[in-house]
Amino acid sequence: MARSRPEPVQVVKQRRDATLRALVEGVPYIRFMGISFDRRGDELTGVMAFDDKLIGNPLLPALHGGATAAFLEVTAVITLSWAYLWEDIESGEIDADHLADNLPRLPKTVDFTVDYLRSGLPRDAYARARINRSGRRYGSVHVEAWQDNRDKLFAQATGHFVMPPREP
Amino acid sequence: MVDKTAIAKQFIEAIPHARALGMTLTEISAGEAAISMPYADHLVGDPRTGVIAGGAVSALMDTCCGAAVMSHPSNPGGTATIDLRIDYMRAATPGQTVTTKATCYHVTRSVAFVRATTCDEDTGNPVATATGAFTVEGR
Numbered sequence: 213m214a215r216s217r218p219e220p221v222q223v224v225k226q227r228r229d230a231t232l233r234a235l236v237e238g239v240p241y242i243r244f245m246g247i248s249f250d251r252r253g254d255e256l257t258g259v260m261a262f263d264d265k266l267i268g269n270p271l272l273p274a275l276h277g278g279a280t281a282a283f284l285e286v287t288a289v290i291t292l293s294w295a296y297l298w299e300d301i302e303s304g305e306i307d308a309d310h311l312a313d314n315l316p317r318l319p320k321t322v323d324f325t326v327d328y329l330r331s332g333l334p335r336d337a338y339a340r341a342r343i344n345r346s347g348r349r350y351g352s353v354h355v356e357a358w359q360d361n362r363d364k365l366f367a368q369a370t371g372h373f374v375m376p377p378r379e380p
Numbered sequence: 381m382v383d384k385t386a387i388a389k390q391f392i393e394a395i396p397h398a399r400a401l402g403m404t405l406t407e408i409s410a411g412e413a414a415i416s417m418p419y420a421d422h423l424v425g426d427p428r429t430g431v432i433a434g435g436a437v438s439a440l441m442d443t444c445c446g447a448a449v450m451s452h453p454s455n456p457g458g459t460a461t462i463d464l465r466i467d468y469m470r471a472a473t474p475g476q477t478v479t480t481k482a483t484c485y486h487v488t489r490s491v492a493f494v495r496a497t498t499c500d501e502d503t504g505n506p507v508a509t510a511t512g513a514f515t516v517e518g519r
Contacts, residue, residue, distance in 0.1 A: 241433035244422040265400035268443075269458070276397035277446070277461040278439025285435045318426060321434045325465040 231301050234311035247286050258287035258339040275332025284369040285324055288353040291341035292319050317376030324371035332366050335359050351375055398443050411484040413447035418477045430474035438466055440480050441510040445494040448482035449514045457517040464512035472507045476500040492516050
């Protein structure tokens with residue numbers, strides 16, 4: 213039996229990118245922090261563009277620990293949400309064009325522990341999350357953030373989340 | 381005599397990120413600090429409900445814990461966060477100011493230990509708690 217013909221690449225990309233955009237741009241705080249996401253297939257990389265308002269120590273200068281924590285948490289929540297939506301994006305179940313008016317619920321943070329490894333430089337920062345477990349009710353996520361060098365993390369975090377209720 | 385509270389207030393409120401989030405220092409004494417952050421549209425993390433983002437609460441907690449460390453009599457200099465754990469008990473009520481109170485309860489030669497609680501205007505029912513370790517500098 214022949215498999216069905218794959219969808220054209222631009223249709224697939226359009227649906228994935230529109231969903232990601234709706235998810236990220238719908239949150240005022242993510243916009244305020246200047247955080248965006250790069251996508252390669254299903255892999256997301258958070259990008260926090262440097263801005264003076266992210267500074268915590270003007271003398272060094274260094275990023276504010278709170279800005280770093282927020283960046284890690286946003287990356288964890290969006291990555292977890294994205295993974296949760298992925299099947300519906302791929303099957304075409306999600307109507308990306310009208311997603312903005314009907315945003316899916318985001319996971320709720322239960323706890324979040326940030327490990328500060330070196331001071332954040334006044335430059336762009338990047339973060340990637342790994343979902344260690346995502347069940348029906350709870351999720352556990354680890355996030356790593358770096359700046360110029362992928363091997364030199366400046367912060368990492370682990371958090372637990374309550375998953376949004378599955379709509380019937 | 382110089383008003384230490386006024387100096388600390390000026391110092392905290394001059395931090396660019398604290399200023400961007402609208403934080404104001406309301407109390408400071410030996411190892412204790414309180415900082416408020418009024419509700420604002422750009423802090424919203426859940427557009428459906430208008431609840432502020434966990435990240436904004438993290439930034440408030442981090443700033444307040446740092447202020448408590450710097451105000452401790454046995455910490456002569458600045459400080460940086462080593463680790464910070466935050467537990468989120470409930471969503472902050474949309475429209476309300478959130479306030480963090482932090483206590484630096486122990487300082488060693490190199491590390492300061494801090495705990496903090498964040499409430500909205502329902503002060504008996506915390507929104508989040510935090511525990512952290514901070515560096516002790518300048519000795």
